[in-house]
Structures are given as C-alpha cells and as structure tokens.
Amino acid sequence: xxxxxxxxxxxxxxxxxxxxxxxxxxxxxxxxxxxxxxxxxxxxxxxxxxxxxxxxxxxxxxxxxxxxxxxxxxxxxxxxxxxxxxxxxxxxxxxxxxxxxxxxxxxxxxxxxxxxxxxxxxxxxxxxxxxxxxxxxxxxxxxxxxxxxxxxxxxxxxxxxxxxxxxxxxxxxxxxxxxxxxxxxxxxxxxxxxxxxxxxxxxxxxxxxxxxxxxxxxxxxxxxxxxxxxxxxxxxxxxxxxxxxxxxxxxxxxxxxxxxxxxxxxxxxxxxxxxxxxxxxxxxxxxxxxxxxxxxxxx
Amino acid sequence: xxxxxxxxxxxxxxxxxxxxxxxxxxxxxxxxxxxxxxxxxxxxxxxxxxxxxxxxxxxxxxxxxxxxxxxxxxxxxxxxxxxxxxxxxxxxxxxxxxxxxxxxxxxxxxxxxxxxxxxxxxxxxxxxxxxxxxxxxxxxxxxxxxxxxxxxxxxxxxxxxxxxxxxxxxxxxxxxxxxxxxxxxxxxxxxxxxxxxxxxx
Numbered sequence: 318x319x320x321x322x323x324x325x326x327x328x329x330x331x332x333x334x335x336x337x338x339x340x341x342x343x344x345x346x347x348x349x350x351x352x353x354x355x356x357x358x359x360x361x362x363x364x365x366x367x368x369x370x371x372x373x374x375x376x377x378x379x380x381x382x383x384x385x386x387x388x389x390x391x392x393x394x395x396x397x398x399x400x401x402x403x404x405x406x407x408x409x410x411x412x413x414x415x416x417x418x419x420x421x422x423x424x425x426x427x428x429x430x431x432x433x434x435x436x437x438x439x440x441x442x443x444x445x446x447x448x449x450x451x452x453x454x455x456x457x458x459x460x461x462x463x464x465x466x467x468x469x470x471x472x473x474x475x476x477x478x479x480x481x482x483x484x485x486x487x488x489x490x491x492x493x494x495x496x497x498x499x500x501x502x503x504x505x506x507x508x509x510x511x512x513x514x515x516x517x518x519x520x521x522x523x524x525x526x527x528x529x530x531x532x533x534x535x536x537x538x539x540x541x542x543x544x545x546x547x548x549x550x551x552x553x554x555x556x557x558x559x560x561x562x563x564x565x566x567x568x569x570x571x572x573x574x575x576x577x578x579x580x581x582x583x584x585x586x587x588x589x590x591x592x593x594x595x596x597x598x599x600x601x602x603x604x605x606x607x608x609x610x611x612x613x614x615x616x
Numbered sequence: 617x618x619x620x621x622x623x624x625x626x627x628x629x630x631x632x633x634x635x636x637x638x639x640x641x642x643x644x645x646x647x648x649x650x651x652x653x654x655x656x657x658x659x660x661x662x663x664x665x666x667x668x669x670x671x672x673x674x675x676x677x678x679x680x681x682x683x684x685x686x687x688x689x690x691x692x693x694x695x696x697x698x699x700x701x702x703x704x705x706x707x708x709x710x711x712x713x714x715x716x717x718x719x720x721x722x723x724x725x726x727x728x729x730x731x732x733x734x735x736x737x738x739x740x741x742x743x744x745x746x747x748x749x750x751x752x753x754x755x756x757x758x759x760x761x762x763x764x765x766x767x768x769x770x771x772x773x774x775x776x777x778x779x780x781x782x783x784x785x786x787x788x789x790x791x792x793x794x795x796x797x798x799x800x801x802x803x804x805x806x807x808x809x810x811x812x813x814x815x816x817x
Contacts, residue, residue, distance in 0.1 A: 364638060364778055365740050372743035385677050385690040385744040422689065424678045425764050435763035468695045468718070468741065484813035485806075492806050496798045500791065501695045501719030503741035539815060546812055550805040554798050559740055560719060561780060562794055592742035 324405055326604045331413035331460075333616040334608070335390065336421040338462050338596035339382040342373065343610040345531040346507075346593045349568045353505055362563035369558070369591065384592045387423040388464030390414050390445040393528060397455030401602050406458065407447055414438075414445045426467075448521070456602040459609075461528045464594040472498035475511070475520040475585040487512065487584045488547070494586055495551060500560030503590035507531070508551065508570045511585035514577030519585030526571035527589040530610075535572045544570045558591070568593070620775070624669025625713035627733035633781055635790040639737065640777035641671060641714065644755070647769040648672040649694055651762050653702035656709065664758040665768055667710040673739070674699055674717030675747075676765025679754065686754040688771065692744030693718035696736065704728040720782055720791020730787030737779035750776045 342350075354366040376383045392410050396403060417423055418439045427441030428434065439445070472494055478486045491510060499506055511522030534541035547570040557563020568591070577583065589595070597609040608614050621629055623643030633639065646665050655661040677691035696717030699706070703715065704724040713734050715725070718741040725736060739747060751771045758768040782790045 361636065361638075361780065364780075368740040368743045368746055368778060372740075372746040375745040375749060379745060379749070381745045381748065382678060382690045383745065384742040385675065385692050385747075386694070387678070422678055422680060424676065424690075435765070437763060471695060471698075480816060483816050485810035488809045488813060489806050492802050496795065496802050500795070500798075501697055503718065543813060546809050550809050553805050554801050556794075556798060559738060559780075560791060560794065561738070562797075590742060 320402065320405070323402060323604055324409055327402060327600060328409045328412045328416065330600070330606050330616055331410060331598075332416035332420065334596055334598050335413060335417035335423075335462060337611060337614055337616070338594050339387050339421055339423060339464060340376050340380060341611060341614070342383065342593065343595055344612050345610075346568065346595075347373070349531045350505070350591060353565045353568065356564045357558070359563060361561050362557050365558040365561060382421060382423065383594065384466065385424055386466040386468065387421070387426065388466040388594070389426050390439060391448070391463045391465055392445060393448045393461040393463070393525065395450050395452045395459045397453050397457050398451055399454060399456040400458045400600070401456065403458075410445060410447055411440055415440055457599055459597065459599045462596045462598070463528060466590060468502050469588055469590040472502050472588050473523075473586060475516040475523070475583065477516050477581050477583040480580065480582050482582060484543070486582070490584055491547065491586055492550070492554075495556070495566070496554065499566070499588065500556055502588050503592065504556050504560055505558060505565055505568045505591050507568045507589035507593050508547070509587040509589070510547070510570065510572045511574070512572060512577070513575040513583050513585070514581045516583050516585065518575050519583040520587075521585070522573035522575060523585035523587040526573040527587050527593070528595055529571045531569050533571070535574070540572050540574060544572050621714065623671055625671070626669065627785070630713065630733055630735055630785050633735065633784055635781050635784050635788045635793075637781045638778045639781065640775050640779060642774055642776070643671070643772070645671040645673050645716065645771055645773055645776065647675045647677060647691070647767070647771075649674050649676060649766060650698055651766045652759060652768055653699050653706055655759070657702040657705045663710060665770060667712040670710075670712050671714035671716065672712050674715070677748070677769055679764055679769065686757065686769075688748045688751040688754055690744040691747040691751065693739045693741055695719050696721050700725060707732050707734050716779060720789065720795070723789075723792070726783050726787045726789045726792070729783045729785060733785045735781055735785065736783035738782050739777065739779055747776070750774060
C-alpha cells in the first residue's frame with residue numbers, strides 16, 4: 318500500500334479515536350468510579366455521583382464530549398523503530414486533531430504565547446504535544462491520548478527539594494498541593510507523582526504516571542508501598558467528589574521514578590480529574606489497530 | 617423539595633438559602649470567565665449584557681453553529697478561584713445575584729455576597745452534557761472576539777442544576793470551612809506517613 322494512503326487511514330483512525338476518548342471514559346476509570354460511588358453515604362456526595370453517572374449516560378446517548386473542556390490534546394508515543402510511518406507520525410497526529418476538532422467537536426483550547434490568540438483549531442506552537450519514546454525494534458506504535466483539561470492542569474507543579482527534606486518532603490508537598498488546589502480540580506482525582514533529580518524529569522514522569530491503568534503498581538515494592546500509603550492518606554483527607562467532602566479523594570496514586578543526583582530530590586505532581594479522558598491504541602504496519610483502554614469500541 | 621430560582625433574582629429570593637443547600641435555576645445565565653472579568657474590572661470596558669438580578673456561569677462551552685442558530689453541545693463549570701481577583705468588584709458593579717462555577721471562592725467574593733446579597737454555587741464539574749441538556753436555547757453571544765471558551769454566551773435554561781450553594785448571603789463559605797478541616801487532618805496524616813518513608817538513611 319502506498320504510504321500516502323496509509324497516512325490517510327491512520328489519520329482517520331486517530332481522529333476517530335480522539336472522538337471516542339472525549340466521549341467515553343476508559344474502562345478502568347468507570348470501574349473505579351463505580352467502586353467509589355458505592356462507598357459514599359452523604360446526600361451531597363451521592364447527588365454529585367448521580368450527576369456524574371447521569372452525565373456519562375447522556376454523553377453516550379447524545380454522542381457528545383463528557384466535559385466541555387476537551388483539553389489540550391497530548392500524545393505519548395511508544396514507537397517500534399521499524400514502524401513504517403515513523404517519520405510521518407507527528408504530522409498524522411496533528412492532522413487527526415484538526416479533524417476531530419471539527420467532527421467531534423472539541424473545544425478550541427490552543428492559545429498562542431505572547432500573541433494570546435486562540436488558534437480555533439487546537440493546533441498551536443508545539444501543540445498537540447507529542448512525547449516520543451523508541452521502545453523496541455518492532456513495526457508497531459502504541460499511543461496514549463490524553464486530554465489535559467485546564468482544571469486538572471492547574472494543580473500541576475514540580476519542585477526540587479534538598480535531599481535533607483527526604484521523601485517526607487515529597488509527602489508534604491503533595492498533601493499541601495492537594496488541600497489547596499486538588500479540591501478545585503474535579504475530585505476524585507488520579508494522582509501522578511514523579512520522583513527524580515531535576516524538575517523537568519520529575520514533571521514528565523508525573524504525567525506518565527497518570528497514564529498508567531488503575532490497579533498497576535510501581536515496580537519497586539517500596540514504591541508500590543509508597544503509592545498505597547499516599548492513596549490511603551489522601552482518602553483520609555475526606556475531600557470527596559467535587560471537594561464537597563466524602564469518603565474518598567482519589568481514584569489512585571501512581572509514582573514513576575528516575576535515578577536522582579546525590580544533591581537533589583525533585584518531585585513532579587500531575588492530577589487527572591474524575592473525567593480522566595485517556596485512551597490507549599496500538600497501530601500496526603498493515604494499518605489495523607488495537608484499542609486497549611476501551612473494550613468493544615470499533616472506530 | 618426542589619428549590620428553583622428564577623431570573624431576575626431579588627435579594628429576598630435568596631433569604632434563608634444556606635451553604636450546602638441544593639438549588640436549581642430557571643431563566644437566563646451568561647457565561648463569563650477570565651478575560652471578560654478582566655475587561656470589565658481592569659480595562660474598564662462596559663459589559664455588553666445587563667446582569668442586574670442575573671446569573672453568570674464560569675464556563676467555556678462547546679458550541680456549534682447552523683446558519684445564525686447556535687447549539688449548546690457541552691457546558692460545565694470551570695475553576696471559579698481564577699476569577700477571585702475580580703469577582704468582588706464584578707458583583708458590586710453588575711448587580712449579579714448568582715455566580716456559578718466549580719470549587720470554592722475566597723474571602724473577597726464572600727464579602728461581596730454578604731454585602732450585595734448574592735450566592736456562589738457549584739455545578740458538578742465535568743457534567744457538561746447534563747448542563748447542555750438543561751439549556752433551552754442560546755439567545756445570543758457577545759464579545760465573540762474572545763473565542764468559543766471565553767465569549768459571553770447568553771443561554772435560557774430550565775431546571776439548571778444541581779447547584780450546590782458554596783457561599784451564601786451571610787458570607788458563609790463552605791469550601792473555606794471544609795479547607796480548615798482538611799488542613800487539620802492533613803497535619804496528622806502527613807506526620808503518620810512520614811514515619812514510613814525514611815528511605816534515605
């Protein structure tokens with residue numbers, strides 16, 4: 318097949334998948350929200366969960382984006398070195414955003430820096446954001462789509478602590494941010510923590526952490542235990558759905574890490590709102606695809 | 617018992633409504649967020665919509681257009697705290713009675729709600745299709761130069777809600793009260809976790 322034809326097919330596949338991601342939550346998130354909903358007993362928390370699930374049903378029925386803030390579209394690409402369209406993939410992803418913006422439709426969320434104008438098509442300087450990793454010698458790519466909404470992005474931050482602050486400093490930093498900012502970010506939240514030796518590495522790891530499916534754990538048993546401690550502790554804050562108090566605050570806490578410099582201990586924090594619009598798709602060299610995040614979806 | 621407010625809203629209509637109550641809205645609501653607040657308060661531009669007794673929504677919707685008709689596809693709240701810098705003066709200048717958004721607002725907005733008898737309410741965040749189905753019609757748009765999220769969209773709504781009252785006309789502030797509780801709990805929880813994360817030794 319000619320590559321121009323392949324590019325067209327891939328572009329349409331990605332545009333359709335962006336549309337799905339905006340309108341239907343991934344299976345693991347729906348499962349977790351159902352679980353948390355059942356633990357709430359106050360009338361206010363129950364009323365909020367009722368609205369959330371009513372909204373998910375209406376979004377499916379009317380084929381509309383779950384939340385009006387369809388975010389800045391981000392792609393995290395894990396590429397095989399022999400994927401035939403590797404060099405064209407960036408262009409394919411940009412074009413797929415342009416199409417989805419009109420067809421879905423998506424809200425216009427790309428505002429150019431300094432000129433401060435909305436481009437009205439979700440395409441701007443370095444946006445959609447594409448993060449690349451070459452992971453193996455294969456001929457497939459796996460792409461995570463994430464719709465980074467404004468409310469969920471507001472608590473995002475990174476800091477470099479001195480090692481004397483210890484991991485205790487990380488705990489304090491996350492809790493301080495959650496109490497001041499988490500309540501506005503549409504809880505229950507998925508919390509991503511990046512731990513590394515410099516701020517930018519910690520920040521990107523924290524974003525990758527919220528792309529991990531619910532129920533997965535840090536590979537180091539100490540890291541996995543840290544995730545559990547943080548999840549339990551954040552839930553004990555009792556922030557509840559929409560910050561209006563309740564029995565849970567988070568859908569989960571995920572940590573991603575990179576070795577640090579002896580002199581620095583950096584922490585990055587990213588949060589995903591309850592409407593965690595993430596999707597995982599694998600593109601193959603014969604132009605077929607496999608969706609991992611949303612069972613039963615055909616594009 | 618479902619409490620429904622109707623625009624134009626009077627100070628008397630809001631008497632007895634307390635933080636944590638759930639109300640609904642019939643009538644008109646106008647989207648108004650970051651730049652519209654800045655234009656009125658900081659840049660001194662006249663707001664092209666009369667908000668006396670009215671309602672604003674901190675929201676940036678998704679809208680489609682067919683000819684000269686607009687369709688509300690998806691509309692939910694944005695973070696109200698971003699408007700805290702301007703809201704006190706905004707309430708005083710416009711006579712708005714109902715400010716809807718998500719998350720809490722601060723002491724200055726609470727003072728304005730008390731002085732001018734207004735409410736801040738939360739519409740459940742992320743519930744934007746629910747919101748859109750409560751819009752009967754988009755009656756107009758102003759400051760369209762700001763783009764789809766920031767323009768002033770004037771909607772007629774029916775049974776719009778649930779709206780959870782976060783600041784009442786006495787100036788009580790639900791989120792600030794909750795925040796105090798969260799901060800108290802936080803100190804204890806952080807101290808407990810800290811005992812178990814001494815990995816550097």
